[in-house]
Amino acid sequence: MRKNKTGLTENVAEEHSTGDPAAGKIIFLPIYFVIRKIRRDCNTNMITRENIITAAEKVFLKNGYEKTSVKMILEEAHVVTGSFYHFFPSKEALFEAVAERFLAGYTERVTSILHDDSLGITQIIEGLFHELQEPADRYYSTLQADNLHWT
Secondary structure, eight states: OEEOTTSOEEEOOOOTTTOOTTTTOEEEOOHHHHHHHHHHHHHHHHHHHHHHHHHHHHHHHHHOSTTOOHHHHHHHHTOOHHHHHHHOSSHHHHHHHHHHHHHHHHHHHHHHHHTOTTOOHHHHHHHHHHHHHHHHHHHHHHOOGGGOOOO
């Protein structure tokens, strides 16, 4: 084992059948750096995806689904078109991701209320009503009067 000109560790083995010392030369990248890069890329991808979903939720709430364009979401998220289509094949797929994230959070909060043994029946009912009211309040507070629509 020795370091080559680029600083990488290389394992030099002689190929006994041909007698060529370069034939068995294998360069080993330190696995730590490869794994670190993969993790960093995965974290960056997850952050970008979540950023797009968060921006989409905000724009969908403000403008409604039909009046929201992919371009508006990209501007809000500060990402390029390629990033969007890397994660979502369409605006519809993104809307499904927004809905899934909302429902997952909602389900988690409702489940925690229902399984909290320290709460009485009145507190459980109040907690459930709060979980119903909070998203509605957030939705109506983001709407502007001219964007209010009943469909």
